Amino acid sequence: MNQGKTTGNGAGADVSYFFESLLQDLHEWAGRMSRVFESREGAPGPQELDAQIHPLVDEFLDRKALPLVGAGFVAAKDALAGTPWHMAWWQGSTKERLLMLTVESAGETYSRREWFTVPLETGEGHITGPYVDFLCTDEYTLTLTVPVTANGTIVGVAGADVLVETIELLLMDRLKDIDPRATLLNGSGRVIVSADPQLAAGALLVRGWQGSDAASLPVADKDLGFDKVAVGRCGTLPLAIAVPA
Amino acid sequence: MPRDSSPYQRQLSSVFASLGDEGRAKRVEDRIVSGIAAGILLDGDRLPSESELASSLGVATMTAREALVSLRARGLVKTTRGRDGGTFITLPQGDRTSILRDRLSAMSRVELRDLAIHYAAIASTAAELAAGAADEHDVVILRQILDNSPEGNGARGSVVGDFLLELAALSQSARLTREHVRLHTDFGSLLALAHADPEFDSRMIELCGAILDAISAMDPARARKLVGDYVREGVVWLIADQARAGIPAVKPEKTKLERPVRRTS
Numbered sequence: 435m436n437q438g439k440t441t442g443n444g445a446g447a448d449v450s451y452f453f454e455s456l457l458q459d460l461h462e463w464a465g466r467m468s469r470v471f472e473s474r475e476g477a478p479g480p481q482e483l484d485a486q487i488h489p490l491v492d493e494f495l496d497r498k499a500l501p502l503v504g505a506g507f508v509a510a511k512d513a514l515a516g517t518p519w520h521m522a523w524w525q526g527s528t529k530e531r532l533l534m535l536t537v538e539s540a541g542e543t544y545s546r547r548e549w550f551t552v553p554l555e556t557g558e559g560h561i562t563g564p565y566v567d568f569l570c571t572d573e574y575t576l577t578l579t580v581p582v583t584a585n586g587t588i589v590g591v592a593g594a595d596v597l598v599e600t601i602e603l604l605l606m607d608r609l610k611d612i613d614p615r616a617t618l619l620n621g622s623g624r625v626i627v628s629a630d631p632q633l634a635a636g637a638l639l640v641r642g643w644q645g646s647d648a649a650s651l652p653v654a655d656k657d658l659g660f661d662k663v664a665v666g667r668c669g670t671l672p673l674a675i676a677v678p679a
Numbered sequence: 680m681p682r683d684s685s686p687y688q689r690q691l692s693s694v695f696a697s698l699g700d701e702g703r704a705k706r707v708e709d710r711i712v713s714g715i716a717a718g719i720l721l722d723g724d725r726l727p728s729e730s731e732l733a734s735s736l737g738v739a740t741m742t743a744r745e746a747l748v749s750l751r752a753r754g755l756v757k758t759t760r761g762r763d764g765g766t767f768i769t770l771p772q773g774d775r776t777s778i779l780r781d782r783l784s785a786m787s788r789v790e791l792r793d794l795a796i797h798y799a800a801i802a803s804t805a806a807e808l809a810a811g812a813a814d815e816h817d818v819v820i821l822r823q824i825l826d827n828s829p830e831g832n833g834a835r836g837s838v839v840g841d842f843l844l845e846l847a848a849l850s851q852s853a854r855l856t857r858e859h860v861r862l863h864t865d866f867g868s869l870l871a872l873a874h875a876d877p878e879f880d881s882r883m884i885e886l887c888g889a890i891l892d893a894i895s896a897m898d899p900a901r902a903r904k905l906v907g908d909y910v911r912e913g914v915v916w917l918i919a920d921q922a923r924a925g926i927p928a929v930k931p932e933k934t935k936l937e938r939p940v941r942r943t944s
Contacts, residue, residue, distance in 0.1 A: 463804040532736060546823065548816075566848040574853045622814045636812055636851030 442502070445611040446675055448668045449618060450668040452605065456578060456594070457559045457671075463494055467507055471584030477515045480522075483507070487522045494594070495524065500604070503571050504532070507582065508544055510554060515588040519545070525570060525595065528529040532559045532570060537576040543569055549577040553591045557581055561672055564598045564626055564635050574635065576626065593646060598635050602627045613677040619643065621672030623654070632658055640665060643674055650679040703738050707746035710736070715755065715768060716778045722770040726756065779872050781922070788918055791869075798866040799910035801858050802843055807889060808904040809849035810899040817849055818895045825887055837874040839909070840867050842887045844905075846894070859909035873916040883909060 435458050461477025470478065470486045478486070485652045487507050493507050513519050521544060522534040544550045547569075549562040551610035559580040566573040601618075609616040609629040617628035623640040633639065636652045650662040660678035667674050708941045712721045714720040726747075727735060747766060783791075805932055813821075824842045840863060852910035874880045893901040899901040 531731065548822070564851070566851065566853050567843065568848050568856050568860060570902070572853065572857055574851070605800075622816060624814070634851070638812060638814060 445608045446666060446668070449571070449606050449675060450607055450671060452670055453561065453578075453671055453673060454669060456596075457580065458592060459494075459497075459499075459560075460559065460578055460580045460592055463490065464580045466490055466594055467582045468584045468589075471582075471589055477513060477589075479515045480517050480520045483509075483514060483520065484522050488524070490523070500596065501600055501601075503573070503575070503595045503597050505592075506532070508550055508579075508590050509590040510588055511545070523570065543652050549579045549593060550591055553579045553581040554588055557583075557588065561620065563620065564624065567595065571595050571597065576601060598626065601637070609675070612675060615660075615678050617663075617676045619674045619676055626673075630658075639663070642670065642674055643676075702745075704742045704749065705942060706747035707732070707736055707738060707743060708749050711746070712755065712778070713864050713868070715770065715775055716782065719776060720768050722768055724768045726768065728765040729767070733930050734902045744759060744894040747748055755887065756866055776872065776875065781874065781918060783869055783921060784924060788921075791917060792914060794862075794866045794869075795910050795914045799860055799907050800863045802847065802854060802910065803903045803906040805843075805847040805850040805852070805855050805859060806894070807899040807903040808851065808855070809846050810897055810902040812850050813894050813897075818877075818891065821845055821891050821894065822850075825884060825891065837871060837880065839874060839880070839883050839887055840870070842890075843867075843906070846890070849894075869917060870913045872920060873913050876916070879912075883912065886912075 455564060466611075467487065469489065469580065478636055487620055491505050495502055504523060506521065506523030506525075508523065509520040512518050517558055521532065524530065530667060545659060547562075549560065549653060552558075552560040553563070559575060559578065561578050563576040565577075567577065574597065576596045576598055578592055578596070579591040581588045582590045582592050605618060606629065609627065612631065615628075615630040617639060618626045619639060620626055621644055622642050623638055625635050625637045625639050627635060628639075640651045640663055641654055643651055646665075650664050652662055653660065658678075662679045663676040664679040665674045665676050711720065711726070720726075726732065729743045730740050730749065732747075733740040736743065747756065747758070751758060755769065756766050758764070758766045786794075809817075821842060824838060824845060844859065844863065847856045850856065854936075874883070886905060890902055890905045890909075893899075893905060
């Protein structure tokens with residue numbers, strides 16, 4: 435089925451499309467956030483930013499396409515006037531505002547998180563997780579983030595949280611169509627969702643697949659009943675679909 | 680009253696057990712006090728507004744207001760008006776130690792050990808799972824927590840507390856992580872007393888280094904054992920501290936947390 439190359443058609447393409455279109459929506463959304471910065475002289479303060487970002491977030495969370503558990507904007511250090519750190523994030527069905535009690539706790543909270551640092555460093559969109567998000571959702575989560583640029587500088591990230599169980603509900607049948615033991619992997623080779631009942635979300639299945647061109651790769655766990663998987667990349671995304679080889 | 684004590688009956692009665700007659704405002708108040716005791720809320724921190732607090736805790740605004748009035752009366756928060764106004768945490772001498780010591784002195788050894796067993800069950804299982812699931816990147820993040828440690832950064836919680844929380848999340852279980860967070864404000868806040876002792880703190884940071892080595896070597900059994908060692912050391916320190924402070928006297932006036940007052944001698 436997967437010849438160690440990209441999952442170019444059928445169900446594999448559906449899985450790729452799912453994430454590509456969400457990232458694309460995020461990029462488009464981030465562009466609208468850029469205009470909040472570019473439409474004025476100097477950087478906005480946190481309250482002004484919140485007032486302008488809030489309707490954008492509401493609209494994004496209301497999209498019918500995919501149930502998101504939270505979304506918002508997280509400022510790069512010193513990108514806003516009057517505060518080093520700021521997080522404008524809303525979540526849940528009631529779109530509850532995520533509370534950060536102090537500026538320092540906000541900085542400590544997100545400044546070293548992968549969903550924040552990677553888009554800032556690479557200038558590219560990023561998919562973080564699956565991970566237990568004890569800062570925001572308190573659930574097993576996948577976070578998609580893209581950089582927000584204004585006048586050529588990155589001013590922060592726009593992002594959305596999706597529960598891993600949402601991904602499971604939406605993509606399980608697609609994976610089963612590929613293979614009864616097909617597994618969607620993240621960039622570190624961790625299971626996001628698998629058709630194979632043995633494989634829990636979060637388990638490490640294949641290490642280092644991104645740096646390898648081999649047709650099949652050894653699995654990390656010895657007790658699965660198969661030693662190797664063929665890894666099909668999901669386009670240019672840091673995702674792949676693995677099938678026992 | 681005689682009761683059927685079959686396991687099913689016991690489970691059933693836990694479902695329908697009284698929620699307690701404490702008012703909701705009191706529960707909001709207790710939440711905030713335990714946040715202070717756990718070092719999550721520090722002197723000078725701004726609390727959310729009444730309406731934000733109410734919506735976040737799922738209570739009526741009036742209830743949140745009532746809780747704030749009571750916290751103000753206890754001198755734990757202060758409200759200022761004006762543009763930069765709001766409600767702020769005020770801790771006498773900027774110190775939560777006295778709240779914690781009151782709480783510790785009101786606990787029996789049996790209760791303390793039982794709490795520790797619960798905490799150890801969660802934390803060591805999380806460590807065991809993390810050892811099977813952590814990748815190189817996770818190890819780097821954990822290493823940063825231990826390395827970036829000393830002075831300054833530690834105000835909002837101990838290095839060890841941050842390390843164990845991160846480790847709990849690496850179990851890949853949201854339930855375990857939530858339970859760890861809950862117990863951390865409970866037992867972990869008492870351990871903050873032990874971590875204020877530099878000798879204990881540095882020894883435990885070293886122990887976390889060994890835990891990290893076990894995670895990195897993907898050795899679940901060793902990770903589990905070392906976390907258990909940490910909790911045991913913590914309990915011994917706390918009990919020794921109780922003893923140092925003399926026979927713990929129960930001080931009903933000063934028992935600020937919701938714990939029932941117990942005789943400890």
